[in-house]
Amino acid sequence: MLDEQVVTTETHVLHPHRHLLISGVIAALALTTPVFAVAYWLTISAGTWPIVIVVHLVAVLISAFVVLRYQRTTVTVSPEGIRERGFLGGASEIRNDEIGSLCLVEIYRDSMFDTQPNLFILDTSGSARIRMRGQYWSRADMDHVSDVLDRPIVNPPDSVTLSELRSSRPDWLYWFERVPLLSWL
Incomplete structure (x- = not known):
């Protein structure tokens, strides 16, 4: 029987642990949901709730940016070399x-x-x-x-x-x- 060596010629893209992203999203929701719920409850009767909506939207946009950056973090490896996108x-x-x-x-x-x-x-x-x-x-x-x-x-x-x-x-x-x-x- 001949020993065969498998030669890899294709590029592989590796991603960081997914559970870290899920844990981060859950932690962010656990932190912000009660805060914004109370903020809405306190500001609706005073009529200042649009300010809370703006702050809430900014928090959502920042969170979406963080999720996007995490998903774009990769290590790409091929027989020619390796590239990390942080x-x-x-x-x-x-x-x-x-x-x-x-x-x-x-x-x-x-x-x-x-x-x-x-x-x-x-x-x-x-x-x-x-x-x-x-x-x-x-x-x-x-x-x-x-x-x-x-x-x-x-x-x-x-x-x-x-x-x-x-x-x-x-x-x-x-x-x-x-x-x-x-x-x-």
């Missing part, structure tokens, strides 16, 4: 021949014993060009990136805390993670 609209791209390695680091979550995978796509100089955080991307998505790019994933032997990563590889982190007070984001 929540705020920024895009990062790296061609496969520019990739030095894929490093999967297990990072301890805030004061907990469980870890979360973080896939760092490093260029040939060792700089992190794209990061897939376990909060938003599944481990299967990270493995899929490795398969499509036909690159092995390098796993450090031990899990690390965010503080350890901040001191050893601050350039791999987002700007707000480099500041300890903002790392809860």
Whole structure:
């Protein structure tokens, strides 16, 4: 029997966890529904309810914008390279021949014993060009990136805390993670 290697030639578009979007929408509704219900109840008799409608419409438009931005957040991977379109609209791209390695680091979550995978796509100089955080991307998505790019994933032997990563590889982190007070984001 011959061993066959499957070569992936098509482009795959990956999306972040859908449950985060659903949880966010439910939380926004749980927060705003009682507030606007009371605001309408208090302002209808006074005749100032049009102001509440305007504020409510602004809140709905902001929520719709956030949902749209979340749905447009993607990682597109093909044998030629990988491209990330972030929540705020920024895009990062790296061609496969520019990739030095894929490093999967297990990072301890805030004061907990469980870890979360973080896939760092490093260029040939060792700089992190794209990061897939376990909060938003599944481990299967990270493995899929490795398969499509036909690159092995390098796993450090031990899990690390965010503080350890901040001191050893601050350039791999987002700007707000480099500041300890903002790392809860």
